[in-house]
Amino acid sequence: MTDLTERRGLDDAVVYQPAEDSGLLAEAAVAEAHGRVLEVGTGSGWVAEQIAEKRGLEVVGSDRNPHAARQARERGIEGVVADLCGPFRTAAFDTVCFNPPYLPTDPDNEWDDWMERALSGGESGRELIEPFLADVGRVLAPGGVVLLLVSSLTGYDEVLALIEAAGFDHEVVVEESFPFETLSVLRLERAE
Amino acid sequence: MKESLMDVVCCPLDKADLDLDVADRDEEEILDGTLTCTECGETYPIEDGIPNLLPPDMRDEAAA
Numbered sequence: 319m320t321d322l323t324e325r326r327g328l329d330d331a332v333v334y335q336p337a338e339d340s341g342l343l344a345e346a347a348v349a350e351a352h353g354r355v356l357e358v359g360t361g362s363g364w365v366a367e368q369i370a371e372k373r374g375l376e377v378v379g380s381d382r383n384p385h386a387a388r389q390a391r392e393r394g395i396e397g398v399v400a401d402l403c404g405p406f407r408t409a410a411f412d413t414v415c416f417n418p419p420y421l422p423t424d425p426d427n428e429w430d431d432w433m434e435r436a437l438s439g440g441e442s443g444r445e446l447i448e449p450f451l452a453d454v455g456r457v458l459a460p461g462g463v464v465l466l467l468v469s470s471l472t473g474y475d476e477v478l479a480l481i482e483a484a485g486f487d488h489e490v491v492v493e494e495s496f497p498f499e500t501l502s503v504l505r506l507e508r509a510e
Numbered sequence: 511m512k513e514s515l516m517d518v519v520c521c522p523l524d525k526a527d528l529d530l531d532v533a534d535r536d537e538e539e540i541l542d543g544t545l546t547c548t549e550c551g552e553t554y555p556i557e558d559g560i561p562n563l564l565p566p567d568m569r570d571e572a573a574a
Contacts, residue, residue, distance in 0.1 A: 354518070356518075376514075378515065378518065382564065382568070384560070384562065387560050388558070388560060391558075391559060391560055396511060396512060396515055397559075397560050398511070398515070398519070398560065398561055398563055399560060399561070399562040399563060399564055399569075400522070400563045400564060401522065401564055401565065401568055404522035404563070404564075404565065405519050405520060405521065405522040405554075405563035406518055406519060406520065407517075407518055407519065407520045407525070408525070410517070410518040411518065
């Protein structure tokens with residue numbers, strides 16, 4: 319095995335790979351994205367790649383996990399290691415996409431590795447959605463949109479309350495039911 | 511990273527501008543270098559073409 323395939327194998331093991339939620343976010347983002355795009359929590363970079371290829375837009379893919387930023391870069395996406403919207407400028411992006419780690423996790427049961435961080439939304443399932451919504455308005459240009467994936471497991475009404483508190487209106491772009499959860503992608507715009 | 515990324519990034523701590531110091535680049539991208547905050551002086555590495563803009567406490571944790 320070459321060093322490169324070895325490294326890829328390692329990256330795959332610690333980076334969230336595309337699943338149903340990724341497909342749904344990609345569908346919504348390809349339809350709704352415009353201008354300069356940021357995908358927060360890009361993981362493998364697959365959603366970002368769909369947006370870049372199908373819409374010809376410039377996409378930055380950020381992730382807390384350096385292995386993920388590397389996979390995104392291998393897909394031709396500008397990869398950045400970052401915590402949510404932290405290192406991005408005011409009004410820098412027209413579209414921000416986020417498929418957050420959303421599974422509610424018992425604190426006694428946390429396994430504390432990269433895959434857990436990609437999946438776990440803490441005890442409430444909303445531990446990353448909350449700070450994301452509190453800061454995303456800052457990086458959004460006038461007329462900008464946020465595309466946020468929400469699972470019923472995370473508490474749909476609770477997420478809507480956070481969206482409203484952050485000063486956004488929402489509409490559902492796509493929704494799909496699975497045996498254990500319903501996934502929705504919401505399009506957020508600043509409330510008038 | 512492409513040089514155009516400089517238009518959208520800032521220091522994660524105080525949101526001030528960053529200064530780019532290039533150690534190695536090819537025609538399209540900066541492969542190695544440093545980003546330094548013009549306000550607080552904190553430095554952020556660019557390695558293998560990827561800037562690490564985590565706040566320093568999270569960066570140290572991630573290195574483990």
